[in-house]
Amino acid sequence: SPQAGTGREAEREPEPDMQRLASSRRLLRAALAPGRAHSSLSAAAVAAAPENGAGAPKMPPFAYTPPPYDGPRVAEIAQKRAQFLSPSLFHFYDRPLNIVDGKMQYLFDEDGRRYLDAFGGIATVCCGHCHPDVIEAIVNQAKKIQHSTVLYLNHAIADFAEALASKMPGDLKVVFFTNSGTEANELALMIARLYTGSHDIISLRNGYHGNAAATMGATAQSNWKFNVVQTGVHHALNPDPYRGAFGSDGEKYARDIQETIDYGTTGRVAGFISEAIQGVGGIVELAPGYLPAAYDMVRKAGGLCIADEVQAGVARTGSHFWGFEGQGVIPDIVTMAKVSSDSFSTVFIILKEFVHSIICH
Numbered sequence: 001s002p003q004a005g006t007g008r009e010a011e012r013e014p015e016p017d018m019q020r021l022a023s024s025r026r027l028l029r030a031a032l033a034p035g036r037a038h039s040s041l042s043a044a045a046v047a048a049a050p051e052n053g054a055g056a057p058k059m060p061p062f063a064y065t066p067p068p069y070d071g072p073r074v075a076e077i078a079q080k081r082a083q084f085l086s087p088s089l090f091h092f093y094d095r096p097l098n099i100v101d102g103k104m105q106y107l108f109d110e111d112g113r114r115y116l117d118a119f120g121g122i123a124t125v126c127c128g129h130c131h132p133d134v135i136e137a138i139v140n141q142a143k144k145i146q147h148s149t150v151l152y153l154n155h156a157i158a159d160f161a162e163a164l165a166s167k168m169p170g171d172l173k174v175v176f177f178t179n180s181g182t183e184a185n186e187l188a189l190m191i192a193r194l195y196t197g198s199h200d201i202i203s204l205r206n207g208y209h210g211n212a213a214a215t216m217g218a219t220a221q222s223n224w225k226f227n228v229v230q231t232g233v234h235h236a237l238n239p240d241p242y243r244g245a246f247g248s249d250g251e252k253y254a255r256d257i258q259e260t261i262d263y264g265t266t267g268r269v270a271g272f273i274s275e276a277i278q279g280v281g282g283i284v285e286l287a288p289g290y291l292p293a294a295y296d297m298v299r300k301a302g303g304l305c306i307a308d309e310v311q312a313g314v315a316r317t318g319s320h321f322w323g324f325e326g327q328g329v330i331p332d333i334v335t336m337a338k339v340s341s342d343s344f345s346t347v348f349i350i351l352k353e354f355v356h357s358i359i360c361h
């Protein structure tokens, strides 16, 4: 068993999957090291920055000072994490940040140093940290009732479902609430399989959809996959307008969907799942014209089209409320997580009315 003060990794040879995670972690550390090409601040500039020193951009004034922090500090937390948490939970930076306070777009560390948060908890915090309206809603609800069950009535879940449906195009009107993006996508994939009676799913290379049985299959990035059975998923060519073979010609990439159907399946498929902008894959937009052509081919093969809006939805693309709207399509199922309740775990899938009956038996 691990002893205090020694990392688990030092004590035994890691399993191959753990080795892979450790090497992803080393890569991330290397990529994020100050002075790398992507970083505009050198190590010296960071050390000399003003909330750190002279030479770095000055932060605008902000009328909030976090209360003094007297909790555990970096070394103690890091040591406890090493002892009690899996090393798969890696952290950024060799000197990790201990974030103890947040206000709107800013984060504060244990010394009260302020940071502009360009990460938003991996695109999860959409209204800023500790937004007073969000806090008030949570406090008011918690004072009334914390949990009952959907077997009794309460207006809140119905009101929220109605509000979500009102933001959707077409007849996307039926909402299911789940607990994570992974779970939302698992449910969507299962519904597509049940509804169509087919098993094959097509997803895109470089896509990310979660880390449970079906969603790990749909995910197509080696560093987020484990060596466990993942059946019935085909990964089509990624319509990446920067690195892809056909540049920005979405329709040419979509031909690979037809070939996947023709050569990799019975000719009938359960569905197609994709992000409108690949988030974990590096903020990759799909080539214009791709989704209309792909949806058309999938529907002709009997499949449902699933839009994973976990990173692109809720106005984060700027031009549209939903990422798929940028490609002018209407999916059959939409999945959502992260920002759907400003980081509090309200996650949902919303589907067309004709589809939902399949799980009402």
Ligand SMILES: Cc1ncc(COP(=O)(O)O)c(C=O)c1O
Pocket: 179, 180, 181, 182, 183, 185, 208, 209, 210, 211, 275, 279, 280, 308, 309, 310, 311, 337, 338
């Ligand atoms: C596009 C996309 N889909 C699904 C997921 C899985 O969501 P969760 O981490 O809530 O399970 C993520 C998580 O990053 C994601 O980016």
